[in-house]
Amino acid sequence: MRIVNKKEKNQKDNWRLLGLEVNNASMNMAIDEAIMHCYAKGEVQNTIRFYRWHPSAVSIGYFQSVEEEVNIDFCRKMQIDIIRRITGGGAVYHDYNGEITYSLIVDEKNQIIPADILKSYEVICKGLVAGLRDLGVEAKFSPINDIVIKGKKISGNAQTRRYGVLLQHGTVLIDSNISKMFNVLRISNEKISDKIIKNIEDRVTNLRRVLHRKIEFEEVFFALKSGFEKSLQISLKEDDLTDNERQLAFQLEKKFLDKSWIFRR
């Protein structure tokens, strides 16, 4: 048996932190993918990134159809971008004024990441849960990939694994305009019927609603950062994208802007 001394046991892994950036939808998705590629080549370390979307945007899951999920005319009118993710899962409205997104990029064989995908959602989401609890809300993980407060969704998460790299990104609703969200998204009747909730808006909440106060993006960012650090036993050190990541992101952005990608399914 290998003896682990106290110092080694208490040593936290250093991960890279990419601070709260604002980009448009295509660049946000291109950066996440670029980090994955550069990580696979061994150029960058484990990373957690926080970002916002300007203009506001709707992202749909890899397997979804824009026509089925998004009110395209409403988005055009309101100048809301539409983007397809490389991850599965559902459609998300990324409100510039009310939502924060994170992404986490790590070796899928990292010791803290369970090989079982369902379990890995829970392990990673625990960081968000810890951060939200620090803000004073009773958040809990709700399988498969959500975080809820008193049964209402506040965070959705999606994960892909490619080239031996795990990317999980997800949203935390801060002060999203929930009525607007449901004008952007088309919700299927089947999905509503399963939840036995007549008013679909009751399924979702945000931090402002549960805390009964306005909360700044920076406050949420620091709470989530610290939640990940505690939960994953890591130390996050602020840094920037590398030149290679930025260059690759500019190339990959073309794919995310391409109609054949957006309307692929």
Add this chain to the structure above:
Amino acid sequence: MHEAELKVIGGKLIRISFLLEDNKISNMKITGDFFLYPEEGIEELERRLNGIEAKPKKIQEIIIGFFNEGFVIIGAKPNDFTKAILLAKNTRSS
């Protein structure tokens, strides 16, 4: 066009649409908020379902064969895809 949507209890939504001519499937489209790993597998599954006879046994055989190759589905079970396809088959063509 035959279409159906199936909400898996405690899981995700599967939407199916396809054309049926002489009981043969074409233009198969599988969409939804489930997770499939690797993701590109969905196009392969659609390709394999195109051209086959829309018989329950044949559909199930294709689906089971596909998932036995190591594709991982989260939010649904392989059999939910068979169910959704049969549900679509039994809807009136629009």
